[in-house]
Amino acid sequence: MAAEAAPLQGYDRKTASYQAKVSAYGQLSGAVGVFQSALSSLNSATAFKGLSTTVGNKDVLGASASSKAVAGNYRINVSQLAQAQTLMTSGMASKTSSIGLGGSTTLFFQFGSASGSFGLQGTGLSSSMLTSGLSNGSLSINGTAIATSSSTNSASALATAINDKSGTTGVTASVANIFSTFGDVATDAGGSYSLKVGNTVIATQGAGVAAGAGVTAASLDADLANSGGATATALAAAGITFTGSAAAGTLEFRSASGASVAITETATGVTGGAKTATGAANAGASYTSASSVTLAAANGNPITIAGTNPAAAGLTAGTGGSVLGGGFTQDASQPSGSVVIDSSNNTLQGVADAINKASLGVTATIVSDGSSNPYHLVLTSNKTGENASMKISLSGDGSNPPDAALQSLLGYDPGSSQSMQQTTAAQDTKLTVNGIAVSSHSNTVSEAIQGVSMTVNQVGSSTLNVARDTGSVKTNLQAFVKAYNDLSGALKKLTAYDPETKKAGALQGDPAAQSMISQLRRMLGGQITGLSGGLTNLGQVGITFGKDGTLSLDDAKLNKAMDSNFGDIAGLFTAIGKATDPNVNFVSSTAKTKPGTFDLNITNLASQGSLTSAAAVGGSTTISANTVWAVTLNDTTPSNAKNIANVTIPAGTYTADQLAKIVQSSINGSSAFSSNGTSVAASIDSNGKLVLSSSKYGSTSNIALADVSGSTVSSIFGGATPVVGTDVAGTLGGKAVVGSGQTLTGADGSDAEGLKIEVTGGALGDRGTVGFSQGYAYQLNNLATSFLGTGGLLTSVTEGLNNSIKDVAKQRDAFSAKLDDIEKRYRAQFNALDVTLSKMQSTQAYLTQQLAAISKNG
Template sequence: MGLSSPGIGSGIDVNTIVSKLMAVESAPLADFDKKSASYLAQVSAFGNLSSALGTFQSSLSSLTSVNSFQSLLSTPSDASVMTATASSTAQPGSYRVNITQLAQAQTLASGGYKSTTATIGLGAKTTINFSLGTVSGGTFGLTGSQLGASLSTGGLTTGALTINNTAIATDGTTRSARLLADAINAKSSTTGVSAKAAPTATSATLFGSGGASTFGDIDTSGGGTYSLSVGGVEIAAQGANVAAGAGVTAAALDAALTGNTAVARALADANITVSGSAADGTLQFTNPDGSNIAVTENVSGTVTGGIGNSGAANLGSSTTAVGSISLISADGSPISVGGTNPAGAGFTAGVGGAYLGASFAADGTRTSGNIVIDSSNNTLQGIMDAINKGNFGVTASIVSDGATGTGATPNHLILTSSATGQSSTMKITLAGSGGNPPDPDLVSLLAYDPAGTQNLSQKASALDTQATVNGIAVTSSSSTISGAIAGVTISALKTGTSTLSVAKDSSSLTTSVNTFVKAYNDLNAQITQLTAYDPDTKTGGPLLGDSTVRNLQASVRRQMSGSITGLQGTTLTNLSQIGVSFQKDGTLTLDNAKLQSAINTKFNDIAGLFAAVGRGSDPDIKFVSSTSKTQAGDYGVNITQLATQGVLQGTAVLPAETTIDADTTWTVTLNDTVPSNLNNTATISLPAGTYNPSQLATLLQSSINGVSAFSNNGASVTATVGDDGTLKLASTRYGSKSNIHIIPTGGTDLATIFGSGAPVDGKDVAGTIGGYTATGDGQTLTGAAGAPVDGLKLTITGDTTGSRGNFGFSQGYAYQLNTLAGGYLGSGGAIASRTTGLNNTVKDITKQRDAFSERLTDIEKRYRDQYTALDTSIASMNTTASFLTQQFAAMAKA
């Protein structure tokens, strides 16, 4: 049996010998570890470099945009009235802005309904059309009835009338429509309501028309006297002892009231006009300002004849004509009328209002749409759902007023235009199907025309934002005002006045330049740290002498030292011109005074030193974007084909009126693709009616644009009537993807409107940039791949083909360095490639180390086997020697 512990038999320290031998054999492992550590240090260093370069690139990203260097500050004196932003096209200056009205959406409400799920009407198929447009002319308010008869003598007591919860100052002296209107107008700044007195007119039958006796000849032969006054003006008089026919007669009255007579002049001075004649019993007096008109017959003694009196005794008479007033809401809001005696003012207590004498014009740029209500959805809930599903600029909701008890009808359908602005006023028309009229209950619920029937109650009118800018009136359909000041967008917050200061944002520009300088210096410091050599310790940075870092540093400095090319109309071509320069230690420094001087004199040109800038000699050619492959330069632009729109051009001159039949439906395909997309096709319904050419164009445009699938895809059309009287439908998109096709599916045929006109699809712009054939997409032209203009994207508008001048493109320092950094960063960048190589080297070293370690195991086993065998041999010999010694000893004794 062998020895279990080496060295026991021989006394040789096998473990120590093998351990020392293995220490010598494993010495190369330290070299492997040293190499791995060195490469891993470089990997870590490249990680730090990548992080620094990434930070550098991030700081450059905002500097590649022109807006970072051409921003302007817009500062309102009262930020609670408005805020504003200014683009680079704005002109510095001071502007006084007075906002007098804020935009709002129209809201309509129905009468009350007991249930939201109970059926409304009989379920007859009814098409309801919603269109949006503008109300013009007329007023919004309430028309009162004639004032109470007692008002002319007792006035209107205090507290008798309130408007929008404000008491109107009335008393015993308020005895005419004019005086009442004056009292209401005195409170209009509080109530938002003004009043207008209707002309006061005496009764049309006062002098005998309508079957009564006419004005009888005055007879004072019995010794009496007679006089007739109107509004305090005596128009006729007759003394005693004058026989009938010899004094005041109907003919005599007419003579006194006709022409330039003293009586006619006196009445005119009293603001009273005359119509009709006494001879035929139609004489009538009118005061246009609403003042009362008293018509009085003063009689003494025995008199016969007079007003409506032929031959009968006249005991004298007095009658006072009292007018009426109308209330006008300044902003189209409903008017609340109350008080202890609103009837005395001609009104009924409550809340109401309607358009009076107004007209409605549909806005062709706005969507319109139809919903169909029948037995499947003729409930308040069903109607609301159908409107909301239509998605054509009107939203619906149901609001409960909380009324309870028997007969309570708390549920109201509320309709609100989705957009603000005066052009968002609704018009709702209903049409039946198959020659049948619309369901009358649906008409009672929904019919609404500002120029006609208004079965819905307006709770808020559609209003534009109204303002003045330096005294010039401006309007906007939203709370945003654009275009009033070039390059400035104003956001109105409330009514009021504020001064807006627009100035160059030199602080932001200075910050941007400082950001650029700091970003470079931070990167340079990181590179210096990673590549530095310390002569005292004779040690270098982990990336000392690395070619990738040297190339990066050299490329950055080379780009920053060069001049910018391709800029047009500027003398700024290098950083030193704005105070940025290199120091001896390789860092950048900024001369703020020199930068400020450049800001003062060349503010708009500084952006070209940092960002990608494109400028053309043709104002209708605009720079869109570029890529890292686009080279700076000045390139000629030649256009061989302008982009066109898909159109359907009519050939028939539209008549004065075109009738659209009931149940007219057309299938419209707009901006379809290859292969076809179902979302690009929809069926529209045209409301039955008679339309003039302008109304017909508006109807078609709004009906097509009202299709939610089209609007969701950004597709729309314009409809215009040309000077030749034909109708043209055009897709608002340009290019080969622009098209419009219509197939009539019921009712009025397409040929009725368009004649033999056929659709024509749009074409893309075509031409060259820098002499290289470019790719057109709509109005966008993109430079050819592989050419110096590769990726240069321009928008081509205007109406001229052929040479369109030159287009200069430059890449500023920030843009170039951002592109350079991108080439080093990312999964395919130089740093990633270098890091991958280093990591692979570390893996290879690890594999070599592992293989060497495996060999060491074999070597150790061999050493251990050898010394164990030696140990065993020596132990055996020691045993033999011991045996022989014993034997020899025994033999010696013997």
């Protein structure tokens, strides 16, 4: 049987040989995987175009640079950080008690910029102050005592005292002064001029008087200074005194009672006068010379008034403030939103929960201050910046007014009624870059320096250096060279013969391994086609083959290439597309895209779905209460409910521009659309018509409006018909392309297959060319994938070897089974022979006995 089993050794030798190759290919696959990983850092254009940033003071800011940045040195000075606006309601005894009568009331939130200043408007100064001044200690602002004395006996003097402490209080004071400018009065042939303080006329000028020949700042001051004159006597009789002078721009009238003084300027055919420069037209006006101060908080925070007698200064003890002389301009780019408050949620907690659930861009919380009415609803905008100030309006259901209690608690309009108190003002980040003023709505400042993004952390100064990131390029190329050499070394070891040990590598003479070596060297030794720059091969950046087949990197050549052709290095390694037309951008490619230059011709530009009003929008448009439209945006066939939403348009009277803003922000505030990433833009075109368009381009871009309640769609848009968007269309290299929105993709089977470009504008017809090249890293990555991927060379060979091992195992098992049969036959034969031999031995013994007996008897 040992002789019969000798062929088993052959099967074992075959199995060992196949397993050795499987192991060798496993090592080779690992080396290819490492090589492919090293290519990842070279297969992105940004790896070669990036810049590094060095920040002098990291406590002040951090920075990063994109490929669009330009090297340079910058000095950054941050003077203010962006912050979000916070509003607070007055206090309530309970957060769960009902507010109002429970009628349906809609809260509508708008976001934009508030004008005016935040502060306090003082009342008339007390008569005792005007007579005896303000004793020291009478007034403190934000915890700082204001130094006053007997000479603090006018609004101007009080403002000066307050402003002396503005560095610590953050509060400035001003006085309404109509004579900040007084131009020489001139009257034409039919003109006349009169200036009246209270009921006293202090200056007049008849027709045909030239500037400088009649009423001037100097003549006005002289007349007032004449204590025995008619003007001074009449003012004294009326209890009106004055300080300052018209010439100095400080003239201020005041009443003995501390009240403000009315001033009337009547002018016909007049130039010059109060608040009017010499030669400038003056139609006359009514003014107030106030015996009071106006306080403004620089940071928009509430002002705390205290002291022993703040009332004498026309101020009330306590903390407060509001927007003075303000207005509100909506930012159409910020979505608006609404929430309904009714009997189911008309508590402080219910309102907070409803606002938070509605995702309006506002966070609602309830704060308790520990007082007898401790609970305050606090609303904070989710965005920072001056353009994120809130306006909160309320409307009732149908023709019903909003709930009065909710209105008095929650209404807030910077230009009108302010039921809520601002506790933190919306403000921008403010900084200078090399002395140039820059502002940002957030603490992330982008594009103040081209291609650089800065994150501002605190007020202060820092330097910023932006430089080419040549170090990363060199590191990536060194890693590439090492990874290739490691792969080449692995291939060499597995395919070589060692004369000293007289042993061959597991893959010596293996055709798959030889094919890999051949393909890698051929690819690295070739040139890149389709490039428009000055670099086309690895040798130009210092990467060359040595006699032993390994790669080496010459630092001097690389540095020279980076100095002279830094922007072209990326094309050597990555897949890059570049269009000659500035309105055409390369997006992506596939492994099937062939290098080359393709002529581009555009036959149709992409458009957006839109709805344009049939007629020009009037200068004033009124939207009635409870106006709701059903908006369909970018719907499909068949229709999808997620593309349709009911949108509330807040009631009000709007100019054309305001109407466009409110419609845009209202639709974009719908969570149904924002969750889908869809939005609209509204504008007034050159014909005065309202244009509402989807932000999406292409044949799936559409928009439609339908009535639900309130003002009808037709009252704004007339009988206008929606227009569906179209896809861009054209050819690449004379071949058809697939258009979708603003993108064109090369069709299957063409050289430009998978090449995707974006056409953002321009004209129809020939649009230049689109060049595409595949760099070394891109090609090598595809080659490595062809080795390792499903159906790849290494995968296929390894699968074949494993199948061969299985076949040999089957052959060995079959032969082993055959050996069992042979052994059984041999044993059967042996047993039969043994029986026969036993019988023969028995016969022999018998015959021996018989012969012995015969011999004995004979």
